[in-house]
Amino acid sequence: MSALLKLLKNPKNILILALAVLVILIGLLSLWQRVSLKVKDNTITEQKASIAGLNVTNRDLAAQIADYKTQTIRQKALTAAQQAVENTTAYYKAEISKIKSQCVLGAEDEKIIDDVTLYFNNGVFSRGGDSKASGQILSTTGKADAYNPRWTIRQIVDNYIIVIDYALKMEKTIQCYGGAP
Secondary structure, three states, rough: HHHHHHHOOOOHHHHHHHHHHHHHHHHHHHHHHHHHHHHHHHHHHHHHHHHHHHHHHHHHHHHHHHHHHHHHHHHHHHHHHHHHHHHHHHHHHHOOOOOOOOOOOOOOHHHHHHHHHHHHHOOOOHHHHOOOOOOOOOOOOOOOOOOOOOEEHHHHHHHHHHHHHHHHHHHHHHHHOOOOO
């Protein structure tokens, strides 16, 4: 401690010590200012970029929401149209179930009906273009026996109802999504 007092009594030493403290303070102030400005510049730049990105995202999401609203309206209209088709089809199916006729068609008529039925079951209608849907939509005559007689009028009408129902649903779907009926 006494050595420090001796140093402080000399005015040159006090001046050197004051200059050293001043240089250290100026250096620290300069470093603090550089770091502060750099952080502010980076933060502001990053925030501007982030805000611009979020604005683009908001616009995209707003467009998506508008599209979802439009699709929801279309889907509700389609559902209502499909329900109307279902109701009409159910009515006619109930009417068909009242047919008791045992009238059967000839072999040539059956062949024509079977050809149309196979075309419908194996054609573009049953597969919907590229989809892999399979299975029988319309019933065929098969072999005539005690359990499966030749084509009856009721089988023909049942198949026509299936075809009409299918075509009406497809037409309503196309209309709903803005295509030509």
